[in-house]
Amino acid sequence: MKEINVQDVIPVVERLCIESCTLLGEDWWQAIDQAIAREESTIGRDILSQLKENARLAATTSSAICQDTGIAVIFVELGQDVRLTGGNLYDAINEGVRRGYTKGYLRKSVLNDPLIRKNTGDNTPAIIHTHIVNGDFLKITVAPKGAGSENVSGVKMLKPSEGVEGIKRYVLQMVEEAGGNTCPPTLVGVGIGGDLEEVALLAKKALLRPLLQRHPLPHIAQLEEELLTMINKTGIGPQALGGRITALDVHIEVYPTHIACLPVAVNFQCHAVRHAEAVL
């Protein structure tokens, strides 16, 4: 049994909020270079280069990549051999978000109530998903989610008879309808299986896998490739102004499902593929 004082979580979450909003990962730099090399449209290539320059500027000045620094979505993996002390874990996480968004000069975009719509002023509360795992560690991933790409995401409960073709049709329809609102090129997260809420969560988790990495299951990896090729034939392109690179990648996550179900979810991640993690 290992003890973790939740007070130690606060500075970690604070740092992760700032890091995720200002720094993009190695995988992103590789993916954007590959995209520039493959883009055929001149305006498209120009846009991709400007996105690269933007990311460089954000990193060197430690300022936000995009002004919509999102609502903080936080994934917690809690080892079952950990004993938490010093207060409530979720309170500590929210305190970290509060400090990170304030000290990092990040935009506060969270409202107290979906209908009253008053800004809470400190970007709390976060959306927290917790999983109990084996081991004696606490892993925290912060993934700020902007509204442009979230608002055009969705879930559909397909009939099992619609099969893989139904999934492809739905994903493509979502990409076409989203157009420029997702700030393409995007990372397209797809969830398949589970039930209504599980499939949405799968799609979101799919966004955490590094770009240009395939799913370990061969039939899922193949479907990722097929979807990516299809999406990049829509012609939507960077910023939806026409071109080859509509998506940087497609990631799928799957889960067992009911005999009568084939749920599918699409969660878009704009080009600002933001997440940062730490293990305590």
Place this chain on the structure above:
Amino acid sequence: MIKITTPIDEATARSLKAGDQVLINGIIYTGRDAAHKRMFDALKAGQELPVDLRDQIIYYVGPCPAKPGQVIGAAGPTTSGRMDAYTPTLIREKYLRGMIGKGGRSPEVIKAMRDIGTVYFLAIGGAGALLAQRIKKATVVAYEDLGPEAIYCLVVEDFPVIVGIDCQGNNLYTIGRSQYRQL
């Protein structure tokens, strides 16, 4: 690359074509959801607007707070569609000459743009850090109580935009997409 300096007259606006890459110099005004609603309500109530929009450009943006020493935080465009309900009134009654945002516009907005000679520019969505560097000064000029949604007057230098929809109604989103479509 075409350079323009605000205010821009109708002839200049009409000379710009969808797909043109433009650098804007001079002043532009910010305004998003709440400021638009307030301007719209003021006009409906027969009141004057706090700023003269004639031949000016509105930028749909809600920036990050400025760090010490910075003029403004990340300042990329927000989705323009949310302003569509208010925009035709600003174009027709106040001769608003340009808008900067991202995403498509409604047929009513495009009709007003054609009638009056107003251009819709696109800034790169999510390039907030880069765009903030081209903003040299930011001053609140109206609706201060709206915080980040207040109307700011921005002094910009070579602010990079692309003509998304021109005064003839040509739409770069549809032109571009069909050019590269392989399905």
